[in-house]
Structure formats: C-alpha cells, structure tokens
Amino acid sequence: MKTLDPQYDPSGSEKAIYEKWVSEGYFGSSPEPEKDGYCIVIPPPNVTGALHMGHALNNSIQDILIRWRRMQGRETLWLPGTDHAGIATQNVVEKQLATEGKSRHDLGREKFVRKVWEWREQYGDRIIDQLKRLGCSCDWSRQRFTLDEGLSKAVRTVFVALYNEGKLYRGHYIINWCPKCLTALSDDEVEHKSQPGKLWHMRYPIVGEEGYVVVATTRPETMLGDTGVAVNPKDPRYKSFVGKSVRLPFVDRDIPIVADEAVDMEFGTGCVKITPAHDHNDYQIGKRHDLEELNVMTDEAVINSNGGPFEGMDRMECRKELVKRLEDMDLLEKTEDYELNLSVCYRCDTAIEPRLSEQWFVRMRELAQPAIEAAKSGRVKFHPQRWSKVYYDWLENVRDWCISRQLWWGHPIPVWYCQDCGRTIVAVETPTECPDCANENLEPDPDVLDTWFSSALWPFSTLGWPEETEDLNATTYPTDTLVTARDIIYFWVARMVMMGEKFMGKEPFSHVLIHGTILDEIGRRMSKSLGNGIDPIEMIDIYGADAVRFSLINLTIEGQDVKLSPKKFEMGRNFTNKIWNATRFALMKMPAELDTSGPLDMDELTVYDRWILTRLSETIETVTAEQEDFRLNPAVSEIYSFFWNDLCDWYLESIKQDLSDDAPASRRQNAARVFLAVLDSALRLLHPYMPYITEELWQYLNRYFPARTLGEARNPSESIMIARWPEATDFPRFGEDVERMEMVKKAVSAVRNLRGTRDIKQRKELSALFDPSSEANASVLKSQLPLISRLGNLKSIDVKVGISAPDHSATELVPHLTLYVPLGEVVDLEQERARLQKKLDEQTRYIMGVEMKLSNKQFVNKAPQQVVERERERLARLRELEGKIRMTLLQMV
C-alpha cells in the first residue's frame, strides 16, 4: 500500500507529470469538420516577455476552459504562439548592441534583422517554457510566431487585398512620432498623462503697426514652426486683426492672422499660434486656411535648420532657451501654471512629437461596420457584457489607422517603387521588374507594419490561412472564447473581429472573456518601474503551480481587478495540502481487498454515505452550470467548500470508524467504495483548476483501486486529463438523508458548541441528553448514535422527547433540539442561568419581530404565501424554543 508524505510537495512531481502529458500527446488535437470542436487561440505574448501575473491569470483561465471541455469530450485545440512585438523586440536587441557600444546602423538593416532572429532563437521561448510550468495544455506542435512564414503570407495577402480595394492609402499626414523609438505610432499607442506644466503667454508683434497679439502655449519651442495665428471669428477683441500678419520672433517670418471656429475664446488669450507640422489641431486648421507646413525638428526631436538660432538644440533645451530670450526681449507677457495632458509613447514613455510624414493608413470606417454588427447581433458576446460598450464606442468613432512603422523588425510593407517610371507596386510576391516599364530597379518601401496588423489576423492566420488547410474548418473557426484583458479591446479584439469578418466572412470568436487586472497590495498596477510585481514563477517555485492557479481564480471575480500579495497564495497551498491528505487517508485506510465487482447496494449505505453522494451530485451540477456561464470563481468556491467542509470535515470524519480494521467487512467495503467514488469525482472536478496534484493523486488511486463503481471515468487507467467530466446524474440523490444528516450535524455541533463555550477539553468524554422535540427527529438521532458519539466524543447518549434537565447540567438550545450535559459539581449554575437568560431575551426579541411582521395585514396579504408560511413556521420554532428555555430556567431553581 502506498504511503504518501504527510505534506504535499509540488516541486518533485510537476515537471514529470507535464512531460508525460506532452509525450502521451494529450494536448494534441485533430480538428475534423464533423467533430464537436472547442478552440481557443492564445493571446500571443511578446517574445521578449517574461510571464507576469496578468499572463498567469489569463492563461490559467484558458487552460481551465480547455481542460474542462476536453474532459467533456470536445475536440479541443488551444493554439499557442508568440508575437514578434516590433518596437519592444527591436528595443531589446538595440539595448544589447548598445552594451557593445554599437547601434543598429553600424550593423545595417539586414545584419540587424538577422541578429534579432538570433535573439529570438535564443531567448524567444522563455515565456513559452514559463507557460508550460503553469501547466498550460496548449497544442505545442502548432506553436506559431507572428513573423513566421505562413503568417507573413497572410499579412501580405491582406495588405494587397485591402490596397486593391482602396482601403489602404499612403499619405503625408501628421502622425504621432516617438523621438526615442524613431517611429510613427497609431493613435491607440499613445498614452496620456496628466502632468504639471506651464502656459506661456507670448507676444507676436503685428506687422506694419504698433502693438502685438498675445498667444498662449504649452509648447513655446514649436513657435519656430508657426505659420499662422488663429482667433475665433466671433471674438470682438480680435475682429480687426483678422487678415493682418504678425512677425515671428527669432526667425523673422511674417505669418497671417486667420479666423477659425475651432478657437475657444475662453481659453488662454483666445488667440492661438498655429504650427501645422507639430500639432494635430493646428494641422487641421492649417489645412483649412492653406497655411504652410513647416517641420522644425529632426527625427530625434532636435531643432533643425528651420529653427534659426536654435538649430541643434533638443526640444526641451530649446524651450528653456527660447523662453529666456523672449523674456529678455520683453516678448513674454506672463507664465501660468497649467495641468497638461501629456502624450507619451506606450513603449518607452517618451513625450510624443506630432510630426508630418509619409505613412500608410487603413481606412477604418467601412471595415468597422461588420465588426459592430457582429457584436450587435450577438455573434460575438462580451463577458461581462458592459465591455461591448467600450468596443462599440471605439468602432463607431474609429479613425484611420496608421500602420507603417519606421522599424527594421517586423513585416516589411509589401510595396515597391519603380525608380524609373515611379510606379507603386503592391504585391504578395516580391516583384522582379516593374509591370509598366519592365525596369528592374525597384526600391522596396523601407517601413514595416504595426505589430497589431499581424495580430489582427491571428485567429485565422495561425490555422493556415490563406492556404486552404485541413485545420481551417468549422471545428476551429470561429474559435470559441477569446480570453483577454480590457486594455487591448481596441488594439486587438476589435481589429480581429474586423479582419475576421472581412477575410473569413465570420467573426473570429463567439465569446470574449474580459478578466480583471492584477494589482499590487495597495491597488497599483504592477510595473517594472515601480518594482511592485510578483513573479508567478517564483510563486510556483514556492507554492506550486496548482496553488498559484487556484489562488488566482479564487480571487478573480467576473472582471473585477485583483489586489494581490504573495500571502494570498497560501490559501491555494493549504488547499492542495488538504486534497493531498484526504487522498493520503484514503490510501492508508482502504481495505486490502476491495471488491468492486458488483453494483453498490444503495440500501446498504449509511445516512452519511447517501448525504455525501447527494452533495456531490449537487456540486457537480452547480460547478458545471457556473462554468458554462464563465463564472469560474463561484465554480471553484463551490468545489472548495464541498471538498473541505462536506468531504473532509464531515464525511471523512464519519467514515473513520468504518474504515478501521474492527469495522464489519461489508461496511468497510461500502464506505471505501463510496469514499473512492466521491474522491475520484472531486479530483476530476478540480482537475481543470489544479491539474498537477489531481493527476498525481488520481494515478495513485488508479494504481491501487482501478475499478470504479459510481460515476465511471472514461479511461480509469490513463490520465485524469482525458477522464470524463463528472455529471450530476452519475450519482443518486437522497433528499431525506440530507435532512437526517443535517439533524446529526446539528446534534454534534451542539455538543461541540457546549464544549467550546464552557472550556471543556476535547478529550473529556461527556454524557449527552438530547430532547429533539419530535419523535421523527428522535428516531433520526437514535439511528445514528455511534456516529454522534464518535464525532462528539460522548460516552453515553440519551434521546427522549420532553426529557427534563438533570441536575448540575449545562444546556445548549437550538431550534428543535435541546442538549443537556450533566457536569456534576463543576457546572457553574450562575453562569448557565445567565447564558439561558441571555438566549431567552434574544428569542423574545426575535419573536416580537416576527409577530409584528405577521400582524401586519399588508404583509400577510401581499407577500407570497410561501414567505408568509415560512415566517409562521419560524414563529412556531421560536416560540417552542422560548418555551423550552423558560422551562429549563424554571427547573434550574
């Protein structure tokens, strides 16, 4: 007989178990069109990434769903992979180069890109290995990378198709430029930070006359690129100025004063400097008034030759110097403190420099419509539902998407320019000559695509599209559930639906499960800069993967954020230990010869056997229903309390005697069989949440007791991973036995209660007299005397309706049950009396409350009959109890 250690140590077994799963091919999938499929595509983590708590939560959820559906017999596919993460990865490798004193320009593009690939080969699977430690049951044979060959083909195919339809265009527009990453960013990649700043009021002298206008700005350095000044046409203060010009200091350019509705008369001076090349609004205003667009900065946001005396200065340096000189020239009217909304790069936090440049854009309006429709029609459902509103808001107000990035790492834009005739060639395959002039001198577009462009195709590009592969069929696409966090609803979710509708003609998934964000103990986002992150791998090292998974799910309620601390994982660790020990007990106590050949005779079972089977059936039903609703937290809580409270605290304690050597053989057989069946199903219920420990223990159970009699697993000997998900109907329900067991629990609790409140040692055996108020209850108790005396540590029990209190006894009164325990001289009668009196007062108060309610005609007439009836019963119960207490008090005198 196998004896387990008294404490569960996950570190010894997790790795071997995982390897076994992989080598047996349990994660694999063979999606065929006629199968009942269940497919999830992983949100591909960045290759540069290390697993953080957000990933741990995200992937735990996916693994739970996949494992559960797999056990239900669905053809599951969890498709894994990583994202090439343009900027992030390029930055990492550039940083590495920098330590060698080199830049990517020293290497040149080709060599640099090769270097990044090398980096990926070396480090890119780190996060994959970490996902494996978490226990993720992805089909690793299908692992994809957003930059691998198949996906590149998908990207180019989509690009060409959109271009040919006129949904892609290249143009000279103002975009968000990161002067550190040296690339354009989409609007969504810009973050906004509130920051204290200043509002400088500058004087621009009017040309040809005395005086000046005062413009207010938060960015004085951009004045070098001003090509106009705008006022509101309705502003009486400036009416006479419209049409005149001002002379720009330092660069001595005359620029016009124009009237534009967009100017807010209330703000600042009501007079705005216009810098079309360095501000989104100014760009629009400039277009309307045909103002010159003058770029005054280099890629690195250093003032260029258009900046006159400030050429060569960094923008911030220039700002300082420029303000100082304005002041010297008496052109600075005043400086105000101002809270500004600073735009920063989401990757490096550098202040964005809006900048005019040549970029590629996707026309979004039309593409967005089917994506909106997909959600409106219910084909794509958000959980919780409120996130659909965020999704709609973005899609309904979507702006064109800037997709070109001035990076080297990424999908090259499949466009070539004929150096001879100037023709633009957009093609899936690299062209060798110009179709117009046959010239071979073709220059490729230097830019790459936004990483999110390839991510948008992920749900079908990973399945082989545009090739017509076997994997791409109704079993896999649309996939079932996308599990993700709210911060990429725009970046990713909306764009996937858009592209899925466009190129597959179908939504890419039916459900979007948005989970909460993991925060630190005091509610801040976990971030590298704050250093407040908790490393999931470190937690797995300490507590085990199952404990980490369980704890995370147990803390995560329906999309609510989670405040996390390392201590929270102790709960999961404790639970694993509980499961371990319940099984340990089973293995220790099983009879040497367990006969499981015939069916279990239900008539031979005890009250507690039938009770636990009923509770199990109910638990299975609830858990399955909650999971169907994506409510994993209520599901797992249900299993937790079933396992700990019902199974361990009550059932296991109840059968201890039955499993001992001196118990009758048939009783021992039956108790063992029921216990085994319950344990087996409980482990199967727990498996999606805690895959490792359930597998390990299940194997132990299998090895020694391969045959089952209830809730038969599909393949008892192989792996719990592919065992059958339990069904409520696997077990009979016995309503009456549940009631009986509740009565027994009440009696035992009364004894324990009496002990606890009177400082009577657990070890001391007591004599108990129960007055169960009805003959029915009396017979229930009488039939369970051995159990009650065992659980209550009693040496004798009397059960009699209407029994009167013996002398020198302590009394415990609960509804329908009075317990007397004679304590001889040790009983403190004064205290007993006080206790009873207090209880009596309490009952009287309750009774008054209920009487009041019942004497209220409104209540009796309007409340449902059921509720009124319940109150009446309650009153009867309370009165009975009150009477009982009074009587006992009288007897004590």
Next chain:
RNA sequence: GGGCAUAUAGCUCAGUCGGCAGAGCGCUACGCUCACAUCGUAGAGGUCGCUGGUUCAAGUCCAGCUAUGCCCACCA
C-alpha cells in the same frame, strides 16, 4: 467634458429571483485525538458609503450625492 467600475467584518472580497448578512486572512480560547498544525473545534467582530424613493419587505430595485480607481475626448 463624457463613459464605466467600485464602496459590505480589522484586511481582501463574495452575496444569483428583493424574503433570517457570508468566505478567506487576521484576532481570542482550547487541542500536536493514528489524513492534514499548510490542521481541528469554538468564539469575538457588521447602522451593507450618504440622502431620499418604490415595496408588505431593500445590501439587493430607482433617483440624487460623496469618495476612489480606470477608460475615452483636438481647448492651444
């Protein structure tokens, strides 16, 4: 400026159809009884953010308010 979320025990949070306020942690007392001290038994601890309203009945529904957090938005 708009939108969303949150407010319940000392802490972190559950609470579905409106019908007797729950869990984990922490705290107190007792117990190393042969599954588990990562445990067991018992206990203390609540004006459900505030103000109104609907209802026989409100933690739960409605309105308003306060506080906190997040998202969106071109007032320089």
